[in-house]
Amino acid sequence: MLITTDRLLLRRFRASDAPVLAGYRSDPEVARYQSWDAPFPLLRAETAVANFMASDPDKPGWFQYAIERIADKALIGDVAVHLHENLMQAEIGFTLATAFQRQGYAFEAVHAVLDRLFRLQGLHKVAGECDARNLRSAGLLERLGFTREGRLRQQTFIKGEWTDDLIYGLLAGEWLKDE
Numbered sequence: 001m002l003i004t005t006d007r008l009l010l011r012r013f014r015a016s017d018a019p020v021l022a023g024y025r026s027d028p029e030v031a032r033y034q035s036w037d038a039p040f041p042l043l044r045a046e047t048a049v050a051n052f053m054a055s056d057p058d059k060p061g062w063f064q065y066a067i068e069r070i071a072d073k074a075l076i077g078d079v080a081v082h083l084h085e086n087l088m089q090a091e092i093g094f095t096l097a098t099a100f101q102r103q104g105y106a107f108e109a110v111h112a113v114l115d116r117l118f119r120l121q122g123l124h125k126v127a128g129e130c131d132a133r134n135l136r137s138a139g140l141l142e143r144l145g146f147t148r149e150g151r152l153r154q155q156t157f158i159k160g161e162w163t164d165d166l167i168y169g170l171l172a173g174e175w176l177k178d179e
């Protein structure tokens with residue numbers, strides 16, 4: 001287990017998670033502002049999970065934390081971290097299956113990952129980026145203490161249209177300020 005919170009375990013993905021990953025990534029509401037299209041077939045999910053399993057949270061590159069609810073061991077979503085080559089910066093992303101949204105689970109999971117990044121891994125800065133229309137994602141980043149640093153106009157061509165992206169940043173000094 002990588003991280004434990006009051007209600008969640010953040011753990012590595014396992015091969016047996018692929019059907020659940022395919023399930024929530026196939027939800028058009030979940031996929032709406034993401035890089036993949038719904039439906040997300042099982043074969044693609046199996047390949048994705050194999051890649052997640054081969055990665056390491058302390059090495060440069062992407063690592064995907066599976067979010068498991070302790071009460072019933074349900075896989076409810078994931079937190080993705082892209083650690084830079086310098087091991088001092090990262091980008092973060094997050095996805096929750098629709099049935100588990102609006103219960104504070106995303107906040108709890110991302111908060112715990114940020115704590116690991118800043119306290120254990122000693123990062124200097126974490127960035128987050130979202131489609132400007134994705135108010136739930138921007139809201140989560142702001143509740144976590146991220147500062148909106150910019151808006152990239154018509155930055156991404158996604159699902160047939162150009163979209164603006166919001167750029168957020170959080171510094172170690174801000175995360176650790178109450179210590």
Ligand SMILES: CC(C)(COP(=O)(O)OP(=O)(O)OC[C@H]1O[C@@H](n2cnc3c(N)ncnc32)[C@H](O)[C@@H]1OP(=O)(O)O)[C@@H](O)C(=O)NCCC(=O)NCCS
Pocket residue numbers: 029030031033034093094095096097100101102103104105106107108129130131134136137140143
């Ligand atoms: C972005 C996303 C992760 C946000 O999830 P979320 O569940 O809204 O975020 P939180 O965990 O912070 O939950 C906040 C909500 O839970 C409610 N809540 C209920 N119990 C709570 C508790 N114990 N603690 C905190 N909040 C609680 C809050 O009141 C708030 O409700 P509201 O949205 O109606 O105001 C989610 O919308 C998602 O997965 N979207 C699809 C994928 C996506 O677009 N990802 C981002 C790509 S950039």
